Amino acid sequence: MGASSQIxxxxxxxxxxxxxxxxxxxxxxxxxxxxxxxxxxxxxLEACRVCELLILSVHQTQANNQWIEKAIKLTKKIDDAxxxxxxxxxxxREELSAFSQQMNPFCLVSKEKFHDVCQAxxxxxxxxxxxxxxxxxxxxxxxIAMSMGLMGCTLGLHKKRTKPVQGNPKMTRQEAFGVQFDVxxxxxxxLINYLATMSIVAGSLYDEVEHMKxxxxxxxxxxxxxxxxxxxxxxxxxxxYFLEKLEELENLACLCLRDINASRRSIMKEIxxxxxxx
Numbered sequence: 001m002g003a004s005s006q007i008x009x010x011x012x013x014x015x016x017x018x019x020x021x022x023x024x025x026x027x028x029x030x031x032x033x034x035x036x037x038x039x040x041x042x043x044x045l046e047a048c049r050v051c052e053l054l055i056l057s058v059h060q061t062q063a064n065n066q067w068i069e070k071a072i073k074l075t076k077k078i079d080d081a082x083x084x085x086x087x088x089x090x091x092x093r094e095e096l097s098a099f100s101q102q103m104n105p106f107c108l109v110s111k112e113k114f115h116d117v118c119q120a121x122x123x124x125x126x127x128x129x130x131x132x133x134x135x136x137x138x139x140x141x142x143x144i145a146m147s148m149g150l151m152g153c154t155l156g157l158h159k160k161r162t163k164p165v166q167g168n169p170k171m172t173r174q175e176a177f178g179v180q181f182d183v184x185x186x187x188x189x190x191l192i193n194y195l196a197t198m199s200i201v202a203g204s205l206y207d208e209v210e211h212m213k214x215x216x217x218x219x220x221x222x223x224x225x226x227x228x229x230x231x232x233x234x235x236x237x238x239x240x241y242f243l244e245k246l247e248e249l250e251n252l253a254c255l256c257l258r259d260i261n262a263s264r265r266s267i268m269k270e271i272x273x274x275x276x277x278x
Contacts, residue, residue: 017048018261019268031271034177036131039124040184040267044260046117047191051253051260053108054202058250060105061209065242067099068212068235075232078225089225092232096216104213106206114199118192125188132181139174180270187263194256201249208242 019027024041027033074092171179212235219228 016257016261017045018265021045024264027268027271033271034131034180036124036127037180037184037267037271040128040188041264043121043124043188044191044264047121047195048257048260050109050113050117050195050198051257054198054253055250057105057108057202058246058253061205061246062243064099064102064105065239067095068216068232068239071095071099071232072236072239075229075236078229089223089228092228093220093223096228096232097220100213100216100220102213104206104209106202106209109202111199111203111206114195114202118195118199121188121192121195125185125192128181128185128188132178132185135174135178135181139172139178142172142174176270180267183263183266183270187259187266190259190263191256194252194259198249198252198256201245201252205242205245205249208245 017024028038028041071092074088074095078088078092215231215234219231222228
């Protein structure tokens with residue numbers, strides 16, 4: 001991948017997040033958000049960074065694969081000719097050698113990294129679900145107490161009258177907070193599923209690239225034309241599938257970014273409602 005291409009894909013986590021991270025940081029300071037909601041936004045940023053690395057890995061792998069495709073074209077020319085020459089075989093070996101010397105781009109996001117991220121996200125998901133249940137249970141008790149005229153007495157709740165949320169008079173502020181936890185939990189659940197799927201695809205592509213590098217390096221060491229032809233032929237047979245898997249992973253990363261932003265915007269919408277009702 002050229003320098004200009006790399007620059008265009010750098011810092012997706014800063015440029016594509018909505019709301020932008022610097023804006024969110026200011027809101028966190030002024031809106032007094034619950035720590036779990038802050039953690040949710042931080043996890044979203046981490047997931048965005050993972051997607052950024054995966055997209056970079058895909059594009060770098062596509063760039064590296066050009067050496068394989070050149071080797072395929074050169075091999076087909078040899079097959080069409082009456083006989084191969086040492087010069088032609090040397091050209092193919094040079095392409096394979098260049099490919100085999102490249103770092104596997106998918107080592108940027110290791111299986112261990114995926115595992116750690118998914119574990120951390122799963123823990124937060126459980127906390128969000130538990131807090132949602134706890135908050136809605138409290139809100140329900142308050143409504144019962146209000147309807148019985150016992151607010152803050154028998155049930156030991158706050159004596160201050162619960163105000164409805166501006167813009168939604170049927171929802172109390174406590175219930176609005178419960179909705180925040182619910183929206184965050186649902187968004188996190190979707191995010192975990194994306195990460196799990198991307199982990200499988202990225203792991204498969206990592207193994208595929210490693211196998212290709214080993215086969216290419218074997219050709220370079222061997223130097224035998226028959227071995228080179230056979231290996232490159234197998235590369236040709238799997239090239240379409242390989243490129244499709246790369247595209248699949250990039251699409252997953254882009255969809256994940258889209259849903260991260262959709263969830264962040266939904267959360268901010270729910271957060272701003274009770275703020276307006278103060």
